[in-house]
Amino acid sequence: MENNAIVFLLLRLAVGASxxxxxxxxxxxxxxxxxxxVKSFEKSMLPSAMITPFSYALPLAEFAIGLLLIFGLFTRISLIGGGVVMVMLIFGTVMIENWEALPSQLIHAAFFAALLTFLSYNTISLDHLIKR
Known part of the structure; x- marks a missing residue:
């Protein structure tokens, strides 16, 4: 088994578990x-009509993206989806000036981008088994 595949697996599992x-x-x-x-965003310029649906969708998206990444199923779309979620979280974070949360979100975004860049090493996954 190639080291790059193991490294990809470990990073995919780490971001998936998170x-x-x-x-x-x-x-x-x-x-x-x-x-x-909603309370956290009450003083931001974003309307609660945007925050409320996002606040209900976010945990579902996090759960689904994480589960798919753990299993290595639909990995490419999961990584793209995870990156999009991070962009939305980063935007919200800067809107409320929560600078303490920003590094964690940027790190997650970087992991999604790096994993997407090296997707060819996703050989220990359900995606790879299905493709065979």
């Missing part, structure tokens, strides 16, 4: 999470 975990812990308390997010 996304999965974010979604998993938020899903049981979805209403409370949504209320917290």
């Amino acid at each position: 996304m999965f975990g974010h979604g998993l812990v938020r899903l049981p308390k979805l209403q409370g999470f949504s209320a917290w997010m």
Whole structure:
């Protein structure tokens, strides 16, 4: 087994576990999470009509993207989706000037981009098994 494939697997699992975990812990308390997010954005220029649906969709997206990455299924689209989620989170973070959260989101975005760049090493995955 090639080292690059193992490295890709470990990084895919790490970012997948992070996304999965974010979604998993938020899903049981979805209403409370949504209320917290709406309150966090009440002084921003973004309307709550945008924040409320996003606050309900975010944990579902995190959970689904994380689960797909853990299994290596639909990896390319999951990495693109994860990158898009990070861009939206980064935009929201700067709108409320939550500078402490920004490094973590940028790191996640960098991992999504790097994994997408080296997608050819995704050989330890369900995608690879299905393609055979």
